[in-house]
Amino acid sequence: MQSEPKVVIVMPTFNEKDSIGRMIDELCSRVFPRVKNHKMILLVVDDKSPDGTGKIVKEKMKRCKDLYLLEGEKAGLGAAYTRGFRYAIDKLKADAIMEMDADFQHNPGDVPRFVAEFDKGYDYIIGSRYVSGGSIPEAWGLDRKFFSVAGNLIYRVSLLMFDIHDFTTGFRLARVKGYLDTINFGKVFSNSFSYKERLLYEMKKRGAKIKEIPIKFDLRISGDSKMTTNTVTEQLKIIGVIWADRLGITK
Ligand SMILES: Nc1nc2c(ncn2[C@@H]2O[C@H](COP(=O)(O)OP(=O)(O)OP(=O)(O)O)[C@@H](O)[C@H]2O)c(=O)[nH]1
Ligand SMILES: [Mg+2]
Numbered sequence: 001m002q003s004e005p006k007v008v009i010v011m012p013t014f015n016e017k018d019s020i021g022r023m024i025d026e027l028c029s030r031v032f033p034r035v036k037n038h039k040m041i042l043l044v045v046d047d048k049s050p051d052g053t054g055k056i057v058k059e060k061m062k063r064c065k066d067l068y069l070l071e072g073e074k075a076g077l078g079a080a081y082t083r084g085f086r087y088a089i090d091k092l093k094a095d096a097i098m099e100m101d102a103d104f105q106h107n108p109g110d111v112p113r114f115v116a117e118f119d120k121g122y123d124y125i126i127g128s129r130y131v132s133g134g135s136i137p138e139a140w141g142l143d144r145k146f147f148s149v150a151g152n153l154i155y156r157v158s159l160l161m162f163d164i165h166d167f168t169t170g171f172r173l174a175r176v177k178g179y180l181d182t183i184n185f186g187k188v189f190s191n192s193f194s195y196k197e198r199l200l201y202e203m204k205k206r207g208a209k210i211k212e213i214p215i216k217f218d219l220r221i222s223g224d225s226k227m228t229t230n231t232v233t234e235q236l237k238i239i240g241v242i243w244a245d246r247l248g249i250t251k
Helices: 017-034 053-061 077-090 108-119 142-158 195-205 229-246
Strands: 006-013 039-046 067-071 096-099 124-128 172-175 210-214
Touching: 006 017, 006 077, 006 108, 017 039, 017 053, 017 108, 039 053, 039 077, 053 067, 067 077, 077 096, 077 195, 096 108, 108 124, 108 172, 108 210, 124 195, 142 229, 172 195, 195 229
Parallel strands: 006 039, 006 096, 039 067, 124 210
Antiparallel strands: 096 172, 124 172
């Protein structure tokens, strides 16, 4: 008998003490029981947050059996995802991996919609703010709105990927077999936020069947943003890196 597909949500955290407990409760007690015929797991990848995020997760693990914690040194978002993806594939034997933030900008209630598209046969499901029905926070300042909208436009045009509308979203689901398990994360992922564009490129390169589904991206409920100016530079550099790979001029 075939076992039910295993979906692992990889959730990186750095100083998210005010949201992580609520997020775990929401996923473990409300959302996971709603997803029938799948084994749902939450893997928190915490970089030894000084605010005690890891301690809260350990406490919650006593009651939620589908919760795991992976602790490590802080080396950036891409590095945290690399660790998380590897653990989810090698140790947890995931069939699909979701990326999701801890600060409630991603609605945990949307998780079953991603799984439903995976069941239809899609390999890469992208939670998109820039398709009909999706949105960015009304309260964002003009600068943040501009960077997000213009950034995505720049990616579409410069990477010639006109079928994709949201390159920088961090709410996604990817199939493992034939896709994530063929990617050398350590080699291709940058440690920064730009791992996102690279992962999208790698999935497309492998011929993934892609579906963008609308999401409403909210304001973070508490805590501080981890985006920096460095993030913006890295996110522009990734265009050159992807073109170098396309043209076969990488090492
Ligand atoms: N483990 C780990 N997690 C990180 C790191 N940087 C960011 N995160 C987490 O990744 C998720 C996304 O980071 P955010 O700072 O929320 O980025 P953002 O959503 O683009 O920015 P805001 O809209 O300001 O929240 C959050 O759950 C963070 O706690 C990191 O270096 N290590
Ligand atoms: Mg956030």
